[in-house]
Amino acid sequence: MQFLRSLLFNIQMYLAMPVVGILFLPWALVSRRGAHAGCHAYAGYVIWSARWMVGLRCEVRGTPPTQGPVIVAAKHQSFLDILMIYHAIPRGIFIMKNILKYAPVIGQYGLRLGCIPVKRGQRGVAIKKMLDDVASGRQRGGQLIIYPQGTRVAPGVVKPYKIGTAAIYDQMAQPVYPVAANVGVFWPKRGVTRKPGVAVIDFLPPIEPGLSKQDFIKRLEHDIETASDALLDEAGFQRDTGQLDRSA
Template identity: 70%
Template sequence: MKYAIQWLRCLVFNAQMYIAMLVVGVLYMPAAIISRNGAIAACHAYCRWIGWTASWMIGLKCEIRGEPPTDEVMVAAKHQSFLDVLMIYGAIPRGKFIMKSILKYAPIIGQFGLRIGCIPVNRGKRGVAVKQMLADVKAGRALPGQLIIYPQGTRIPPGEKRPYKIGTGALYRELGQPVVPVATNVGVFWPKRGVYRKPGTAVFEFLPRIAPGLDVNEFMKRLETDIESASDRLNKEAGFERP
């Protein structure tokens, strides 16, 4: 019975999440058209709304640890659910994602994503996309802010290992910016698929920066070690044990 009640609460929460996206998108659309700041304000408002409603509708609280960056950096994050997208973005002032190209056609998400400076990437053409993104940055066409990238390229459930893609290393080398790794245990509570979300506290931890100038292979090894070890620690804190 307890599971059924929580499942129903999650169903209602999920429904209102999409309704809220539509409402926020419509309300902020004029401001977003006028200014990028309007689009950023809309996205931050939506992130706050989802964090607030998750806390009382399904009992899932969100905790930010570490120091979210405010300067020009890359943010390389563990990706486990849609919630980590929202909470990481909501914690920094001018985030922009490297996102799947198909998302630019999605209603509201696509329009606001492009407006805040997200960079669409074609899967299967990632090398070409990285080169184009670097060209845009160097030509001054890319908007300033914190560039958020998911080094594994997709959502990875807790306890599952997937390789880190070299595109993150190429960006690190060419942009010459510090990289802020982010670990999380949100996947323990919010799985990749399905309606059910567990109550608890999802943690998003901004880890110490990796300074520019390392060899790419050394950087990739350190990035993976930092994110995976911290995420494993947070998973264990949340009661998850690797199978």
């Protein structure tokens, strides 16, 4: 039964995307505020429909940044954490995979928001372009969202943090808000089934500018992974006892 409910939820979720996109298109074409409004409306709809269709409730903890510009560095486990983080802040701008700019609706709205497409293997070029855009005023503030591990990572899997986030932190001299998550327990990176429960993202205390790149990335990884592990335990997730000890 849960599989069937999940299947119906997934179908209506993807059908709603072009509908919301078309409804907000006139406003989005004339104003970036319209693009943000459309994306917030879609994220809110998915969060709402997940609760009554598959029994998955979404909870935001901590204090999301509402005044930019800041950097949000988040744990990435599935599409759901993208929606939850974006819905929790006023003007989110993602660093996204380059291929997504060609995706229907997502690509067009992402570019309209000012999201920054990054080609694999060319992250240094993308970071420089982003910094150039900020310096020249082409980016209009907001909260820059980046995933330090570079991709979705299943709960309990250990994957290193990439240095790109540290380079952005160092050059932009802005506070970085780490975000922990357990959403992958209920909404996995692959598969149809969505499990009932409470999916949580937690905005942790910000890391202020001034640390070295090495100290920053160690602090970021420690904060996110420690808090995410606690959320996994809270959700009843059984981690593989053979995984690496983070305290080592």
